[in-house]
Amino acid sequence: MDSNSDNTLMLKVKSGKLDKLGLLFERYNRKLFSYFYRLTYCRDLSEDLVQGVFERIIKYRHTYESTDAFSTWIYRIARNLHIDHYRRNGREYQLDENFDFDNIKAETDDDLFEPNKDHELELLKMAMTKLDPVKKETLVLSRFEGFKYKEIAGIMDCSESAVKVRIFRAINELKQIITELRSANDYE
Amino acid sequence: MNNEQHIDLITAYIDGSLTPDQRARFNTLVDEGEIDILQVKEMESLYRQMGKLPDVEPDNKLRDRFYTMLADEQQKQVPPLSAQIVIKQWIEQLQQHLTMQRAIVACGIFAIGMLIGNWMTPFQNYRGELSALSTEVSQMREVMMMSLLDDKSATERLKAVNISTDIQSVDSRITDALFRTLNNDPNVNVRLAAVEALVQHASAPKVREGLVASIQKQESALVQAALADAMLILQERQSIDEFQQLLNEDELDPSIRTKLENTIAALS
Numbered sequence: 449m450d451s452n453s454d455n456t457l458m459l460k461v462k463s464g465k466l467d468k469l470g471l472l473f474e475r476y477n478r479k480l481f482s483y484f485y486r487l488t489y490c491r492d493l494s495e496d497l498v499q500g501v502f503e504r505i506i507k508y509r510h511t512y513e514s515t516d517a518f519s520t521w522i523y524r525i526a527r528n529l530h531i532d533h534y535r536r537n538g539r540e541y542q543l544d545e546n547f548d549f550d551n552i553k554a555e556t557d558d559d560l561f562e563p564n565k566d567h568e569l570e571l572l573k574m575a576m577t578k579l580d581p582v583k584k585e586t587l588v589l590s591r592f593e594g595f596k597y598k599e600i601a602g603i604m605d606c607s608e609s610a611v612k613v614r615i616f617r618a619i620n621e622l623k624q625i626i627t628e629l630r631s632a633n634d635y636e
Numbered sequence: 637m638n639n640e641q642h643i644d645l646i647t648a649y650i651d652g653s654l655t656p657d658q659r660a661r662f663n664t665l666v667d668e669g670e671i672d673i674l675q676v677k678e679m680e681s682l683y684r685q686m687g688k689l690p691d692v693e694p695d696n697k698l699r700d701r702f703y704t705m706l707a708d709e710q711q712k713q714v715p716p717l718s719a720q721i722v723i724k725q726w727i728e729q730l731q732q733h734l735t736m737q738r739a740i741v742a743c744g745i746f747a748i749g750m751l752i753g754n755w756m757t758p759f760q761n762y763r764g765e766l767s768a769l770s771t772e773v774s775q776m777r778e779v780m781m782m783s784l785l786d787d788k789s790a791t792e793r794l795k796a797v798n799i800s801t802d803i804q805s806v807d808s809r810i811t812d813a814l815f816r817t818l819n820n821d822p823n824v825n826v827r828l829a830a831v832e833a834l835v836q837h838a839s840a841p842k843v844r845e846g847l848v849a850s851i852q853k854q855e856s857a858l859v860q861a862a863l864a865d866a867m868l869i870l871q872e873r874q875s876i877d878e879f880q881q882l883l884n885e886d887e888l889d890p891s892i893r894t895k896l897e898n899t900i901a902a903l904s
Contacts, residue, residue: 466710473702481694495698502702506709569688576689590651591686597647612647616640619650619679626682 454518462509472518473502479593480526486588487530489577497533501526523589523603534581575625583618590615642671650680777803778810785813790823797829806837815846819853827854831862838870851878857889864892864899873903 450456454475460468477498484494504525512521576584582604589600590611597615601608645662648654654662665671730737777799784796797817800810811834818830837843847866854860860882867875879896882888888896 464713466706466713469706470703473699473706477694477698477702481698482692485692491692491695495694495701498694498698499701499705503705506706568685569690572682572685573689576686587686591683596653597651609644612643613640615647615650616643616679619682623678623682 455514455516458505458509458512458518458521459514461505462512466506469502469505472505472522476522480522483523483526483588483593484530486576486592487581487585493533497526497529500529504529517599517602519595520599520602523593523595524605527585527603571626571629572622574629575622578625579618579622583614583621586611586614587618587622646671646676646679649676650683771805774803774805781810782813785817790826793817793821793823793826794829797826797833800833801836808842811837811840811843811846815850818850818859824856824858827856827859828862831859831866835866835869838866844870844872845874848872848875848878851875852881857892860889860892861895864895868899868902871903876900876903 452471454472457468457472461472480498480501481494484497485491488494488497501522505522508525512518579587586600586604589595589603590597595603597608597611600611604611642665645654645658645665648658649662662671666673781796781799781803784792784799787793787796797814800806800814803810814830814834818827818834821827821830831847834843834847838847847863847870851860851863851867854863863875864879866872867879879900883893883896883900
């Protein structure tokens with residue numbers, strides 16, 4: 449086993465060598481921040497949640513088993529932390545990005561022939577905020593965090609089939625939201 | 637809208653994980669119209685487009701917060717002291733106080749040296765030698781006194797009695813010699829000197845008894861008077877009978893009679 453693999457480092461942390469957690473932090477803090485940010489669109493909250501993940505790792509390090517894939521384990525902690533926060537505070541996030549859903553820039557005639565990429569991305573970003581939380585989370589883990597369906601099933605504590613269904617429905621729902629946003633924009 | 641019964645194939649197509657068998661089946665289903673390839677392509681396009689959303693980076697303060705928290709946790713979790721660590725810390729403390737310990741050790745060695753030196757040095761020998769010398773001088777005086785007491789000259793015998801007063805440790809041989817002089821010496825002055833010398837050793841009961849017994853043996857009024865004074869000093873009540881017997885003697889010098897009566901009265 450690689451002496452610097454995630455699993456080996458975490459086993460060292462478990463045995464009391466807390467300094468090894470620094471390397472794991474360097475490997476995962478950006479990914480976790482990105483994960484939380486795409487779920488909440490709130491920088492401060494995302495940073496708090498990343499910090500919370502590492503605090504929980506220290507607190508519950510004795511529960512880590514050598515057979516656990518560290519990446520799956522840490523995202524399971526991250527997910528539970530986010531759910532706990534959601535239960536305590538509700539979904540009252542102060543969005544950092546100034547989404548103006550009512551004033552999306554209309555596509556010009558030129559855009560119809562060569563779609564404005566920034567505009568499309570803006571629509572996609574807004575559509576993501578409107579997506580069902582569970583579907584959005586599944587999509588984020590798959591598309592942004594690069595987990596395979598089986599791994600996502602492990603993180604979200606569901607079957608692999610359920611993950612595929614969620615991905616399938618999430619993309620369709622996203623498509624539908626974008627269409628609606630575009631239609632609303634065209635109407636105005 | 638595609639039927640959800642083909643989700644496995646469609647999701648595998650979207651994330652590019654179709655196996656050759658799945659791809660063949662997927663193509664068949666597309667050909668049979670079971671899967672709308674345009675819709676699947678749209679889904680794939682949207683899925684890929686998501687990857688173009690800009691990445692976000694955490695602020696540096698997150699790193700600061702984490703390492704502060706980690707340092708706090710490390711401080712909290714100081715491991716219990718093992719015997720090895722305790723010994724190591726003890727050695728380190730010893731090393732830290734090495735200068736002090738060296739000074740203490742030096743003082744200890746010096747003190748031990750002083751004690752041993754005081755016990756074994758010539759100074760002690762000098763003391764012993766001095767004591768031995770003193771004993772030798774005392775023995776010499778004793779020998780000299782013994783030999784002078786037998787001298788014909790009264791002056792020499794008087795000198796011998798005086799020498800006895802300078803002898804520190806008086807034993808029975810000296811007191812016996814002095815009693816012989818007191819009871820038998822023909823010279824009154826010598827016997828008077830013997831009385832004075834024996835009084836100095838009157839702490840010994842044998843000397844006191846000897847002095848009392850000597851009263852009857854004295855014919856000289858001067859010696860009798862000296863013994864009477866000695867008995868008063870020593871407050872020796874046993875001498876009363878002896879003095880009483882002297883008073884009963886007709887030959888007693890009249891000049892001493894009053895003194896003896898006064899002595900008896902003082903001792904009674």
